[in-house]
Amino acid sequence: MKIFFASIGAFVVLIIGLLLWSILFGPTPQGPRALMGEKMPDEGAAHVARGQTHADYNSNPPTSGPHWEDGVAGAGVKTEQDPDELILHSMEHGAVVVWYRADLPQGEVEQIRAAFDAAKVGKKIMTPRAGLDVPIALTSWGYLLKLDVIDVEKITEFILANNDRGPEKAPI
Numbered sequence: 001m002k003i004f005f006a007s008i009g010a011f012v013v014l015i016i017g018l019l020l021w022s023i024l025f026g027p028t029p030q031g032p033r034a035l036m037g038e039k040m041p042d043e044g045a046a047h048v049a050r051g052q053t054h055a056d057y058n059s060n061p062p063t064s065g066p067h068w069e070d071g072v073a074g075a076g077v078k079t080e081q082d083p084d085e086l087i088l089h090s091m092e093h094g095a096v097v098v099w100y101r102a103d104l105p106q107g108e109v110e111q112i113r114a115a116f117d118a119a120k121v122g123k124k125i126m127t128p129r130a131g132l133d134v135p136i137a138l139t140s141w142g143y144l145l146k147l148d149v150i151d152v153e154k155i156t157e158f159i160l161a162n163n164d165r166g167p168e169k170a171p172i
């Protein structure tokens with residue numbers, strides 16, 4: 001009987017020792033990923049009425065600035081470009097946007113779509129953009145990453161790192 005209780009006691013001491021060791025020397029929890037892209041000058045987050053004029057944005061595509069007070073672009077893949085003011089409102093709510101030059105060949109658009117779909121997060125938009133000076137640009141609130149070539153890993157990484165990091169937590 002003494003052996004039984006001694007075995008139980010040794011087991012309990014072993015478990016407590018393992019728990020203490022894992023707390024003191026175990027892996028440290030990781031925080032959120034570092035934001036990717038170039039930090040752009042903040043143009044504010046003023047809400048404006050549809051049709052109201054405002055200053056031009058400081059980047060193409062924009063990363064902050066005046067946007068419509070009503071409505072958001074909604075998540076998903078777009079076949080036509082929504083107005084910047086609508087997309088910016090989604091970005092303010094945490095959306096990441098994958099913009100691609102509107103005249104890209106369909107095969108390249110499909111590669112971008114594969115990277116977009118690989119990022120298993122909800123606050124993301126993929127949309128064509130007329131007048132884009134590179135094949136792909138990735139934006140989130142205040143951040144811009146332009147790509148001269150389709151880099152599937154970088155696209156997915158940007159989406160995962162910058163998703164839901166806007167100044168407001170609301171549906172996109």
